[in-house]
Amino acid sequence: MRELFTEEMNKISGDLDTMAAAVKAAIDGAGKALLDADIDAAQSVIDGDIKIDALEASIIDQCLEMLARQTPVATDLRVVVSTLRIASTFERMGDLARHIAEIARRAYPESAVNPAIRDCFQKMQDFDSHTADELIQILKNHNEDQAVKLIEKDSQLDDLHTKTFGIVNADSWNGTKQQTIDAVLIARFYERIGDHAVGVARRIVFIVSGFDPSKDPTPVLAGGLDE
Numbered sequence: 001m002r003e004l005f006t007e008e009m010n011k012i013s014g015d016l017d018t019m020a021a022a023v024k025a026a027i028d029g030a031g032k033a034l035l036d037a038d039i040d041a042a043q044s045v046i047d048g049d050i051k052i053d054a055l056e057a058s059i060i061d062q063c064l065e066m067l068a069r070q071t072p073v074a075t076d077l078r079v080v081v082s083t084l085r086i087a088s089t090f091e092r093m094g095d096l097a098r099h100i101a102e103i104a105r106r107a108y109p110e111s112a113v114n115p116a117i118r119d120c121f122q123k124m125q126d127f128d129s130h131t132a133d134e135l136i137q138i139l140k141n142h143n144e145d146q147a148v149k150l151i152e153k154d155s156q157l158d159d160l161h162t163k164t165f166g167i168v169n170a171d172s173w174n175g176t177k178q179q180t181i182d183a184v185l186i187a188r189f190y191e192r193i194g195d196h197a198v199g200v201a202r203r204i205v206f207i208v209s210g211f212d213p214s215k216d217p218t219p220v221l222a223g224g225l226d227e
Contacts (some may be wrong), residue, residue, distance in 0.1 A: 052094035
């Protein structure tokens with residue numbers, strides 16, 4: 001029975017890795033669509049969201065079937081339930097990347113990004129792309145220390161999110177009404193992608209240690225956790 005659980009969990013973990021890679025590709029594609037006014041990249045992200053949705057549905061089905069058939073013990077239950085939540089979180093990240101791509105597609109052939117805010121969005125894009133790369137590695141290695149470091153960096157994206165509102169509200173802002181709406185929405189989408197990435201990192205810490213670090217990972221860093 002234990003060998004069967006491990007075999008099935010490995011299959012689910014492989015699907016989750018595939019989903020993480022698809023989300024990373026969606027984030028990168030959304031950034032290219034937005035910052036380069038690339039209509040092909042935008043359409044690719046929008047079309048590719050179906051794959052992310054299908055992976056989520058498959059992972060949920062597999063996890064629920066496993067729960068129904070195998071009645072896993074406490075540690076295994078923690079892994080299965082956390083996997084369910086991570087899959088749902090990845091699906092939301094894919095949706096947010098799609099929203100950014102949709103804004104870029106609607107504005108094409110013009111750019112949806114006012115020059116005054118471009119640098120801010122470039123930094124938010126770079127942050128989310130790098131974070132998605134880190135999540136792929138954290139998922140593969142269950143690296144708790146790396147997950148905690150990712151959680152700690154969340155304030156950097158929050159600061160960029162706040163900065164965008166300062167730019168839009170400044171007297172020097174010369175964007176159109178549509179650019180103003182788009183700027184607020186895009187900043188929010190980027191910030192939420194980062195928040196969801198933190199959510200995944202928290203679930204990985206929970207899988208490894210049984211501790212939910214929330215936004216205060218101090219107990220993890222102090223090494224004071226018990227199963």
